[in-house]
Amino acid sequence: MRKREFLKFLLDNSVWIIIVVFFTLNAFLTPKFFTLLNFRNILIHSSILGIVVIGESLCLLSGHFDLSVESTLALSAVLGSMAVKNGLSIPLAIGIMLMSGMLVGFANGTLIRKLGLNAFVATLITYIGIRGTALGIVEGKTIWNLPAAFCFFGAGNIGILPVQIVLLAVLYLLFHAVLIYTKFGRHVYLVGDNQLAARISGINVDRVVITVFMLSGLLSAFAGLVMAGRLNSASPLFGTGMVFEAMSAAIIGGISLRGGIGSLFMALGGVVLLSSISNVLNLHAVSPYWIQTIRALMILFAVTLDSLKRRLVRYEE
Amino acid sequence: MRRSPLFWWLVFAGGILLSFSVALAQEKLIFGYSAPGLGDEGQWNIQKGFVDKCKELGIEVIVTDAQQSAEKQNNDIETLIARGVHAICAVPHDSAAISIAVQKCNEAGIPFFTIDRGVTAGNVVLTVKADNVKAGAIAGEVMLRLLQGKYNGVAKGKVLEIRGQPGQDVAEQRAQGFHQVLEKYPDIQIISLPGYWNTEEGFKITVDTLTANPDLDGIYYHADLYIPGIVEGVKAVKGEFAKVGEPGHIFILGIDGNPAGLDQVEAKLADGVVVQPLRDYGALIVPIIVDYLKRGEEALPKPGTVLVEEGASWSPAMVVQTAAGLEIWTNVFYVDYLGAGDPNLWGNKPRE
Numbered sequence: 058m059r060k061r062e063f064l065k066f067l068l069d070n071s072v073w074i075i076i077v078v079f080f081t082l083n084a085f086l087t088p089k090f091f092t093l094l095n096f097r098n099i100l101i102h103s104s105i106l107g108i109v110v111i112g113e114s115l116c117l118l119s120g121h122f123d124l125s126v127e128s129t130l131a132l133s134a135v136l137g138s139m140a141v142k143n144g145l146s147i148p149l150a151i152g153i154m155l156m157s158g159m160l161v162g163f164a165n166g167t168l169i170r171k172l173g174l175n176a177f178v179a180t181l182i183t184y185i186g187i188r189g190t191a192l193g194i195v196e197g198k199t200i201w202n203l204p205a206a207f208c209f210f211g212a213g214n215i216g217i218l219p220v221q222i223v224l225l226a227v228l229y230l231l232f233h234a235v236l237i238y239t240k241f242g243r244h245v246y247l248v249g250d251n252q253l254a255a256r257i258s259g260i261n262v263d264r265v266v267i268t269v270f271m272l273s274g275l276l277s278a279f280a281g282l283v284m285a286g287r288l289n290s291a292s293p294l295f296g297t298g299m300v301f302e303a304m305s306a307a308i309i310g311g312i313s314l315r316g317g318i319g320s321l322f323m324a325l326g327g328v329v330l331l332s333s334i335s336n337v338l339n340l341h342a343v344s345p346y347w348i349q350t351i352r353a354l355m356i357l358f359a360v361t362l363d364s365l366k367r368r369l370v371r372y373e374e
Numbered sequence: 375m376r377r378s379p380l381f382w383w384l385v386f387a388g389g390i391l392l393s394f395s396v397a398l399a400q401e402k403l404i405f406g407y408s409a410p411g412l413g414d415e416g417q418w419n420i421q422k423g424f425v426d427k428c429k430e431l432g433i434e435v436i437v438t439d440a441q442q443s444a445e446k447q448n449n450d451i452e453t454l455i456a457r458g459v460h461a462i463c464a465v466p467h468d469s470a471a472i473s474i475a476v477q478k479c480n481e482a483g484i485p486f487f488t489i490d491r492g493v494t495a496g497n498v499v500l501t502v503k504a505d506n507v508k509a510g511a512i513a514g515e516v517m518l519r520l521l522q523g524k525y526n527g528v529a530k531g532k533v534l535e536i537r538g539q540p541g542q543d544v545a546e547q548r549a550q551g552f553h554q555v556l557e558k559y560p561d562i563q564i565i566s567l568p569g570y571w572n573t574e575e576g577f578k579i580t581v582d583t584l585t586a587n588p589d590l591d592g593i594y595y596h597a598d599l600y601i602p603g604i605v606e607g608v609k610a611v612k613g614e615f616a617k618v619g620e621p622g623h624i625f626i627l628g629i630d631g632n633p634a635g636l637d638q639v640e641a642k643l644a645d646g647v648v649v650q651p652l653r654d655y656g657a658l659i660v661p662i663i664v665d666y667l668k669r670g671e672e673a674l675p676k677p678g679t680v681l682v683e684e685g686a687s688w689s690p691a692m693v694v695q696t697a698a699g700l701e702i703w704t705n706v707f708y709v710d711y712l713g714a715g716d717p718n719l720w721g722n723k724p725r726e
Contacts, residue, residue, distance in 0.1 A: 089586045094611070098581050101610065105574070188441075197418035201602055201634045212606060219610075288573050290602040290634065294413040297442065297572065339582035345540045345568040 072310050072326030075359050079333060087340050095336065097219065103332040104221035105130075105287065106302055107325060108280040111232050112273030113303040114324045118236070119269045120249040120316025121169065121176035126277040126303055127296035128187035129161045133281030135191045138200040138291035141207050150207065151282060158278025159271045161187055166267030184300070191293035201290035210279075211286020221283060225325075228276070233321045245269060249316025306331050309360060330359060403433045403461075405663065406454030410467035411442040414571075414599060415632040416652055419720055420465060420489055424656030431664060444471035451475035455482045461663050463487040469543055470494040487663055489655045491543055492698040499666060500674060502659045504650035505692065505703035506544055509629045510551025512648045512708050517592050518555060520625045520645065521562065524591065530561035531591035534583045536569040536576050536604070536628075538596040548596045548629055569600055576600035580607025595628035598635030598647065605643050618642040618711065631709070636721040639714040646710035651687035653720035658688050658702065674700060687718065 067074060084091035109126050116123040133154040140150035161183055168179035213220040236242035244265045247255040256262050285291045310327030312319030334355045338348050405428055409421050421437060428435040436454060440447035447467050454462050455478060462484055466472040469491055476496025479486045488501045521531040535552065538545030549566065556562050565583055569575045576595065580603060584590055593604055604626060609615045616622040619642065628635070631649030638644045658681075665673035675681060677695035681702065688704035695701075709719070716722060 092585070095582075095585050098585055098611075101581070102578050185441075192413050197412045197414055199415055199599065199602075199632070199634050202637070212609070284574065287606060288577060288602045289606055290573065292413070292573065292599070294411075294442075294572075295574070335578065336582055339567060339579055340586045342565045342567060342583070342586075345537050345566050348568060 070323075070326075071362075072323050072330060072359075075362050076326060076330055076333065078362075079330065079359070083333075083337055087337050090337060090340055095340070097222070099329065099332050099336050100222045100225065101219055101287075102336060103325075103328045104225040105280050105284050106299065106306065106332065107225045107328040108228060108276050108283065109296075109299060109303045110306045110324050110328050111228055111321060112276035113300075114307045114310075114312050114319065114321055115232070115236075115245060115269045116176075116273050117304075117307055117312045117314065118249045118316060118319060119245045119266055120252065121266065121269070122180060122304075123165065123270065123273045124177065124180040124300050125161060125165060125183040125187055126273060126280075127299040128184050128191065129158050129274050129277035130281040130284065130296040130299065131293050132161070132187050132191040133157050133278035134285040134291040134295050135195055135200070135293055137207070137282060138203055138285050139194065141204055142200055147204065147207050154278050154282050155275055158274035158276070158281070160274070161277075162271035162274025163267065165274070166263075166270035169270070170263040170266050188293065195293055197293065199290055199292045203285060203289055203291070208286035208289055211283045212289065213286075221287065224283065229321055229325050236321060241265070241268070246317050249318075251317070302331060305356070309356070331356070334359075403664065403667070404457070404459045405433055405435045405660075406451070406457065406459040406462040407435055407437045408447055408450050408454065408462065408464035409437060409439050410447060410465050412439045413442070415634070415721070416597070416630060417465065419632075419652045420655055422656075423653040423720075424463065424489070424660060427656040427660040431660060433660070433664070440467050442467060444468035447472055448475040452478060455479055455484060459484065460667055461485045461487065463489060463659065463663065465489050466491045466493055472496075485663070485666060487659060489659060490652075492696070492701065494698075498699045500659070500662060501699060501701040502655050502691075503544075503701065503703065504706050506547035506629075506650075506706075507551040507554075508703070509648045509650060509706040510548040510553075511555050512551075512706065513548075513594055513627055513629060514552040514555030516627055516646060516708055517552075517594060517625060518559070518562075520627075521591060524625075528561070529559040532563045532565070532587055532589060533592040533594060533625075534580070534587075534590055535564055535566040536579055536593065536595045536600050537566055538569065538571050540568045545596055552594055569596070571597060571599060573599050573603045575603070577603030577607045577610075580604050581610050584608065584611040590624060592625035592627075595626070598628065598630035598632040600628065601626075601635055601638050601644060605638065615643065618645050629706075631719055631721045633721045636709075636714045636719060639709065639711055642711050646708055647714070648706050648708050649687075649719055649721070650706050651704050651720060653723060654686060654688045655704070657686070658691070658704065675702065687720070 089095055113123055113126055136157050137150045137154040140153050165180050165183055168174045169176050210220055215223050244260050248262055248265050252262055284295055306327035307324045310324035312324055334352055343351055407424055409417055412418050425435050438450035440450055444467050462479055466488060472493050473495035476486050476493050480497045485499045487499050490503045492501050522529055537549055556564060567579045569579055605615060626644040627646045629648045631647050635647045639647055675693040677693050679693045681691040683689045691702050691704045693702055
């Protein structure tokens with residue numbers, strides 16, 4: 058029984074165990090890896106992707122994809138930066154950014170639930186359209202040199218801690234609590250696990266799915282605020298390709314593509330693992346021509362370890 | 375004298391033929407312009423320069439935006455072929471993938487030109503681009519001078535190179551020129567990492583490399599879009615940013631000369647930038663396309679010649695026959711904070 062419990066613990070936390078192995082190996086193999094400054098760097102690198110992954114994970118847990126996260130991030134960054142550059146107050150600009158994200162999410166949810174479009178198709182439409190809108194608004198221009206107060210969420214510090222890291226921790230704790238301890242959270246899992254059963258048991262599936270997409274949009278827009286602050290600029294190209302990283306992180310963390318299975322804590326593990334891999338490759342200054350291949354091999358190694366562990370657990374049972 | 379009906383038929387047919395020829399002679403030229411993605415300052419400006427010159431010469435131009443997708447760019451070009459444009463000019467997103475569309479263009483008899491990047495296969499009449507090897511070499515020479523200044527004339531130090539997309543010809547040539555200059559000095563270590571033309575990636579690379587190498591002396595970037603990420607990356611690791619001339623300053627220089635880049639140079643956040651005349655590529659290539667449609671091959675400049683035009687930022691430009699075809703390599707030049715405010719630089723010109 059104890060053995061089985063131990064194996065269950067291993068399985069439930071597999072991504073974090075892989076991270077421990079990865080960190081231990083690199084403490085010896087990678088110069089400057091095992092330092093406080095570098096851990097801080099890894100968490101900073103994880104923060105923007107991490108915020109996007111919370112939204113993506115909510116969608117995946119409810120049994121849906123959201124491809125529009127990266128475009129929503131870019132639109133939000135562009136809108137907010139233009140707003141502050143045109144003299145609007147910072148709270149108002151942030152309000153516009155977050156509202157834009159929620160509107161995109163509402164559009165996604167409505168297209169899926171009210172028009173009956175497949176989530177992949179619906180969010181593909183917004184993925185294309187929203188980046189196009191960001192591009193059209195600034196005509197390819199990069200907005201830079203933003204007010205310091207606007208950059209606080211991306212580049213500020215609270216004591217010795219960068220705000221980005223604090224935000225990452227707070228948002229994960231908050232949404233983890235929402236998923237585990239609230240009725241809405243349980244409904245998300247139920248809808249993802251079996252939509253029909255959820256409906257029969259009286260859950261308003263439309264409301265749950267639309268809310269999930271609105272939260273995803275809101276978080277992506279917030280990630281846009283953090284990125285604009287972090288880079289002291291905004292471009293319609295922000296976040297290009299991030300949707301694939303977000304999905305990879307969630308899946309590496311064990312969130313099922315079929316919905317209903319996984320936890321945010323594990324998805325965060327996926328984010329930290331991906332960021333750590335990139336960090337190690339940069340610290341080693343791997344050849345520009347081989348860096349992608351090596352990154353792919355490292356991810357494959359991590360996923361294989363996870364798969365082996367699952368097989369081992371099944372065998373032991 | 376009574377004319378035969380055949381005579382009148384001939385007059386009628388002649389009249390119709392004459393009207394057709396007049397109509398054809400007066401037909402407005404239509405060019406297609408295929409952009410790889412108008413989401414950055416550089417591509418927007420290349421497109422703007424092309425469209426402006428076409429308008430000036432009374433040419434209609436259809437602009438398409440591939441949105442960083444090689445497949446969409448091929449589709450865009452096929453649409454332009456179907457539209458029956460007289461010539462197509464493209465900035466390839468992917469030099470290999472666009473070759474399929476170039477070959478279709480060749481089959482349709484529509485002359486194909488490129489700006490900024492070449493293509494792998496297919497017949498391209500002419501390519502206009504900056505001398506990227508020279509741009510990289512200029513950056514290398516300036517970096518060498520700065521390092522020698524720091525170390526009392528000794529060529530030594532550690533430099534981070536933030537590249538573009540590995541394999542893309544522009545990124546490769548910018549790397550080639552830089553390495554050609556600095557690799558002669560064994561005590562100068564170059565750390566090369568790919569930034570994939572992504573600002574956030576530039577930030578991460580700067581942060582990680584500075585952590586691994588706190589003694590980093592300089593950063594060379596392949597495009598201005600990296601600058602905000604570099605500046606914020608240095609701040610994130612060092613806690614503050616030492617400007618040009620201040621103790622602890624890390625030399626920062628690169629290629630492009632876009633508004634953000636010039637602004638940072640003027641503000642002494644970066645040491646300087648190698649400027650390429652993006653906005654003037656159109657002014658150079660459009661008249662050549664028009665002339666080519668009239669006179670064919672004769673209109674093209676001969677390899678080995680140097681094109682000169684008083685006051686033009688692309689001048690002097692070298693005409694080169696490469697394996698990829700005929701190319702014009704425009705002038706590139708370095709500006710530091712003293713020259714970064716020049717209103718004639720493309721990055722300082724108003725957008726409209």
